[in-house]
Amino acid sequence: MAKYQTPMLDELEKGAWPSFVTEIKKAAKNSKMAEDELGQLEKSFQTKRGYWKHGGIVGVLGYGSGVIGRYSSLPEEFPGVAHFHTYRINQPSGFFYTSEALKEICDIWDKYGSGLTNLHGSTGDLVLLGTTTDALEPLFAEYSSRGWDLGGSGSAMRTPSCCIGQARCEWANINAMDICNHFTQHFQDELHRPAFPYKFKIKVSGCACDCVAAIARADLSIIGTWKGDIRIDQAEVKNYADNGMDIQKEIVGMCPTECMTYEGGELKINNEKCSRCMHCISKMTKALRPGEEKGASILVGSKAPIVVGSLISWVLVPFIKAEAPYEELTELTENIIEWWDDNAKPRERLGELIEVKGMRPLLEAIGVAPQPQQVKEPRKDPFFFWSESDFEK
């Protein structure tokens, strides 16, 4: 007999979409923690409120991040979730696994935790949902000895994340997975020991399609791009037309820079006018390919709305080479972080700091020149400042 009656949650086992309730019930067969999670969740559904308490410092020795303390506010009613901490495992770049590796993660988790997971958390970590304070050190010994380290949390470098990039995507202009892995390894100390003013997120997408939402969810957004001409295979253009694509309307007509023409069955691009938006390439993947000089655009500052509104990242460096060992990219990143770390108040994200200080101090600190690619339009007001250095010229 199940320990709890869960009529509300049972309703969510019906229907076509895979059910998270079924997942909790599966875990509850073997775990009292998962069983009480189910009971408390039913109560939340009945009463329309959560029953979790925040915080309390929990973690593993030598680390300041990677574990999120979570306690039930009803520990007597639901003792199995009195402690129900999150253990964040740093995911491999691109979320690739072998069944052997995942099963090993599961075996250890079943031994010490609730058997519930998130694959994956919004930042990228493989999230293990629900364990006790006592289990944290054993979990860390088991996982770290097998090469699985903790992810970031708190005022630290957060686990970097990326799209699948060159592993499977023909549009990837940069080796997104390798850059992600590079920064994850490079910033191990910053990831595990929170010493920043607030969180700092790095995300890497191979092209402007931005499958990892780098432009909207990372303080440092690295997005692959190219220079030079889009490569065209006219025979494949013809195939698309023969298969019913209205190239004039769907491709040429929707090009934002109006730099394409389609006459006599030939597609032409005025590459100097192209903004490299990816529309045409993504719709005619067999016929069009990005140019051959590859690099990345660096944008900074995006964040969720707390407190004065969301930001989408701003262009800082329009084009930078991004090839292993990524020296230039790493130096730039370190300089940006250093400027932020030196100037930000506690709990001030990079984007917010730039709003307060202006773009100029950052550009000067990292040695990047002002350029029109950084703005949508120049300023509208006449209240501009002059520095001593502006008079020296």
Add this chain to the structure above:
Amino acid sequence: MSLPERQTDVGPPHYEKFLPPVIKNNYGKWKYHEVLSPGTMVHVAESGDELYTVRVASPRLLSTETIREVCDLAEKYCDGYLRFTTRNNIELLISDKAKLDPCVAELKEKGYMIGGIGPRISNVIHTQGWVHCHGACTDASGLVKAMMDELHEYFTTKELPNKVRLAVACCVNMCGAVHVSDIAVVAVHRKVPVIDDENVAKMCEIPTTVGSCPTSAIRPNPKTKSVTINEEKCMYCGNCFTVCPPINIHNPEEDGVAIVVGGKIGSLRTSPKFSKLAIPFFYNEPPRWPKVVDAIKNILNVYAENARKHERVGEWIERVGWEEFFKLTGIEFTFQHIDDFTFMRDTMRSSAAFKY
């Protein structure tokens, strides 16, 4: 029983350990891909090698039992290689074309849902909700399940003008990608938190509590050894509750969710866009939030009927104008729709030309 020796700062395993041979051999040398069905695609390399992918829906919250079952399938059809997408789908990576159809057949037989590729709805990015977070003013997984039970055909078969990205966040921290989604649900508190003076005095550190408020609405109250909240400044973010639980932000009768629309991440055609407010409030109605689900279906249907091919929700709305969006969807326009926080200058209309 003794534990293995812990290591520190090793980072994640190198991704190369987990790449199937066909990927290792063709890394960075893919030529094109073709969508074979809403849930399968093939990538073809310069060398002519092929990689078949099957995309499977996941509730993101997975039991180890399910993970093992998926792993068994990966062993049977993919030499054990699998991955997850940034939107939390499961992908099986098949090198041997002959195994594609049997794999799809077995997945379907076991009740897995295959789809999400192309101009459709992919998996819904969402947060923890009542399952795990202290701040949650709704349940994210429950809403996702209720929505997708109604919309799953847009995952498995039906087409839309372009991709439609859905998201759910259970508070204004928006751990997911709500602020840049085509259609998203964000949960909101609407009332100033209620202070239990006695317990604040006993349990909370006053300077921390005062400092936690982003709008400086909290003042110490020396008389009660507690705090007071300036109601005009409070925007119900719940930060004070985070550090001091006796300041209760939860209000089950008045908490609920809003719907935002028109956000976009990619730079294709138009710049990335923030999502904007469509409907300011619905009461929480677990377990299925029927009014929220109906409202989303309505917006989706109006988009599907009116947008041009390849237009995202936000691009369509910007072409026709927001006044037309409200007219076509029949959504009521309220005081809450007018920005009175940080973006008023950008959002008011300064033109004598508009539609009715």
